[in-house]
Amino acid sequence: MHPSPSLRLxxxxxxxAFVVLWSFFSPRRQTSSAPGAxxxxxxxxxxxxxxxxxxxxxxxxxxxxxxxxxxxxxITSDPTGDVQPNVRGEIEALRLYEQxxxxxxxxxxxxxxxxxxxxxxxxxxxxRMTEAYGWVVQEIKxxxxxxxxxxxxxxxxxxxxxxxxxxxxxxPPPASLYESEPxxxxxxxxxxxxxxxxxxxxxxxxxxxLTAKSWFNRVFTLAHELSHSIDPCELKAAKxxxxxxxxxxxxxxxxxxxxxxPDRLRCDQKNQLGEAFADWMATEVTxxxxxxxxxxxxxxxxxxxxxxxxxxxxxxxxxxxxxxETELYPDPTIRIGNIFAENPKIRAILNCEGTSxxxxxxxx
Amino acid sequence: MNGRIVLFSLTILSGCASMRKSENVQIEISYQxxxxxxxxxxxxxxxxxxxxxxxxxxxxxxxxISFDNFSKIANETxxxxxxxxxxxxxxxxxxxxxxFVLRFKDAQENLSAxxxxxxxxxxxxxxxxxxxxxxxxSPAAPRSDVRQN
Numbered sequence: 001m002h003p004s005p006s007l008r009l010x011x012x013x014x015x016x017a018f019v020v021l022w023s024f025f026s027p028r029r030q031t032s033s034a035p036g037a038x039x040x041x042x043x044x045x046x047x048x049x050x051x052x053x054x055x056x057x058x059x060x061x062x063x064x065x066x067x068x069x070x071x072x073x074x075i076t077s078d079p080t081g082d083v084q085p086n087v088r089g090e091i092e093a094l095r096l097y098e099q100x101x102x103x104x105x106x107x108x109x110x111x112x113x114x115x116x117x118x119x120x121x122x123x124x125x126x127x128r129m130t131e132a133y134g135w136v137v138q139e140i141k142x143x144x145x146x147x148x149x150x151x152x153x154x155x156x157x158x159x160x161x162x163x164x165x166x167x168x169x170x171x172p173p174p175a176s177l178y179e180s181e182p183x184x185x186x187x188x189x190x191x192x193x194x195x196x197x198x199x200x201x202x203x204x205x206x207x208x209x210l211t212a213k214s215w216f217n218r219v220f221t222l223a224h225e226l227s228h229s230i231d232p233c234e235l236k237a238a239k240x241x242x243x244x245x246x247x248x249x250x251x252x253x254x255x256x257x258x259x260x261x262p263d264r265l266r267c268d269q270k271n272q273l274g275e276a277f278a279d280w281m282a283t284e285v286t287x288x289x290x291x292x293x294x295x296x297x298x299x300x301x302x303x304x305x306x307x308x309x310x311x312x313x314x315x316x317x318x319x320x321x322x323x324x325e326t327e328l329y330p331d332p333t334i335r336i337g338n339i340f341a342e343n344p345k346i347r348a349i350l351n352c353e354g355t356s357x358x359x360x361x362x363x364x
Numbered sequence: 365m366n367g368r369i370v371l372f373s374l375t376i377l378s379g380c381a382s383m384r385k386s387e388n389v390q391i392e393i394s395y396q397x398x399x400x401x402x403x404x405x406x407x408x409x410x411x412x413x414x415x416x417x418x419x420x421x422x423x424x425x426x427x428x429i430s431f432d433n434f435s436k437i438a439n440e441t442x443x444x445x446x447x448x449x450x451x452x453x454x455x456x457x458x459x460x461x462x463x464f465v466l467r468f469k470d471a472q473e474n475l476s477a478x479x480x481x482x483x484x485x486x487x488x489x490x491x492x493x494x495x496x497x498x499x500x501x502s503p504a505a506p507r508s509d510v511r512q513n
Contacts, residue, residue, distance in 0.1 A: 090419075098501045109498040180487035181397075181462070182494040189398045193482045194458040228461075237458040267459060274459060316420070317399035329399055 062341035062352035066333050069308040070315035078305040079296050081213030083312045086188040089207030093120060093186040109182075113175040116185050120206040121172050129204060132218040133169045136226055139285045140164055144230075151244050151364045159240060160230045167192075167200040167229040169222075178203060190221055192228035194237070200229050214309035220286045221313060227281035231274040233267035244364040251362035252276050257330055257338050275329045279314075279339045280362065286310045287345035294349075303349050311336050387471045389434075391441050393493060395464035395481060404496050408434045417500060425500055433499055440495065441468050444488050445475045453479025453486030464489050 075082050093116075100115050101107070107115075141161050144152060152160070170177050178184050181203060188207035194200050202225045212218055228234060232245045252258045258272040267273070290297060290306055297303045314335045329335065340346060342361050391406040403418040406429075413434035417425045445468055453464075460480035466489065467476040479486045 087419075094501065097497075101498070101501050102503075109494055112498070113494075180481060180490040182490055183402075183497055184397070186497070187397070187400070187402075189400055191398050191461055193461050195482055196484050233459045313399075328396075 062347050062350060063337050065341040066336040069311055069336060070332065076305050076308045078214055078216060078309050079302055080215035083214050083217045083309050084211040089188045089211030090186060092210050093207045097186055113182055113185060117172040117175045120209055125209045126171050129171060130169065132215060133222050136219055136222045136285060137164060139288055140223065140226060143284055147364050156242055163229045164226065167202060167226060170201045170203050190225055192225040194234060202226060216286060216289060216306045216310040217312060219289045220282050220310035223282035223285035224278045227278040228274060231277040233274040236267050248362055248364055249273055255338060255359050255362060257334055272330050279335050283340045283343045287343050290349050291345060300351060307350060311340050389438060389470040391438060392467040395462065397462050406434060406437060415500060427500060429499060437496060440492050441466065444492060445477050447488065448477040448479060448485060451485045453483045
């Protein structure tokens with residue numbers, strides 16, 4: 001019943017040939033990381049695309065980026081990391097919260113919160129955020145400086161950059177830093193707010209720190225929030241109303257990005273302009289990030305995955321319970337399809353086929 | 365004179381609190397932050413008190429709570445609503461990115477307030493939400509804790 005020596009020799013040769021061929025042609029994962037030395041590169045999970053999603057070909061239609069990003073099942077890894085589903089981080093944070101209460105039944109909610117933030121907002125995770133934030137601050141200021149003086153006057157540029165610089169990224173501990181928003185510790189959210197004290201802050205939910213490992217996701221999200229410090233409605237509240245912003249608002253309306261005519265914009269209603277502006281600026285910053293670190297994005301798939309992870313958080317949004325005539329945010333298909341995917345730099349990086357929209361991409 | 369007013373107010377408040385005990389009482393705390401909506405629905409009937417937490421349209425957690433804990437949250441809600449009636453949590457200087465709605469309903473009253481959490485007056489809502497979340501993360505109320513009529 002034993003195989004003959006010649007058969008064993010033939011079988012051994014086949015195995016050796018297979019190993020040699022596999023070592024040449026097997027897909028390799030990028031193990032080096034983009035900016036930020038402490039980025040995590042988890043193994044790439046198998047990605048299953050639903051039948052409605054676009055196939056990952058070398059040339060895609062950028063208009064279909066929404067489908068590629070939002071109808072995708074599974075987790076997308078780019079060379080800098082991945083973005084876990086929102087709910088996963090929130091469940092993990094809630095488990096930590098419950099565990100602390102269980103282990104310390106005599107503790108007050110303040111004590112529990114303090115322990116929770118020390119477990120979640122670790123030095124390593126805080127550093128990951130602050131490094132990305134520092135990069136985003138510099139890049140938004142570069143975008144401002146790159147405008148001609150006829151578009152943004154030197155004094156306006158100085159005001160905008162001052163607002164960028166004076167906005168703070170607030171990261172606990174201590175837990176009391178989020179005294180008015182203690183529920184944020186277990187949420188996968190990041191937000192910008194002008195406080196009545198005059199301070200402008202960006203706050204980051206604990207669950208976000210647990211889920212967003214992709215550098216490109218952090219760049220887009222932080223750039224979006226920081227852009228609110230110079231968005232048309234925040235500037236209007238500060239009695240700054242540049243002509244270039246009015247032109248931009250008209251362009252957003254003409255390109256069907258916002259629903260309300262610019263002349264009717266009052267910023268005391270949910271007019272979508274602030275959110276559209278923040279998406280538009282964050283897209284420019286993300287495109288620059290992808291250009292700057294193109295040596296890390298070696299394949300078309302790397303570029304596509306970095307783009308998908310950048311905008312992954314735009315896929316899900318809910319109407320507010322007290323919403324009136326319009327929603328606060330433009331629809332996700334518009335945010336991704338008409339803003340992100342229409343940016344000329346993004347189109348070039350993703351090597352999109354076909355021409356862009358017939359309407360020109362909006363600029364200052 | 366002021367002492368009389370305070371005494372009179374306390375009498376009314378304690379009367380309201382005691383009246384609420386055997387009725388259907390509903391409390392809703394809804395707020396938005398970023399593109400996410402959060403909602404807590406608390407409901408007390410003569411038989412039990414429950415709490416439900418929603419994120420967007422999804423029910424995240426549902427549990428029974430003790431009548432004592434419900435009463436604490438109800439009193440805190442009433443206090444916040446009374447304070448917001450005097451000083452609305454409106455934000456004057458810039459757009460509100462953290463809007464909220466707070467509602468309280470029983471047989472006698474149907475109160476509600478809207479506002480912005482980042483206003484000075486709206487900050488009180490953070491404490492209420494924290495108390496609700498702490499309650500939900502604590503061990504569930506045993507059935508024996510539920511009032512038997």
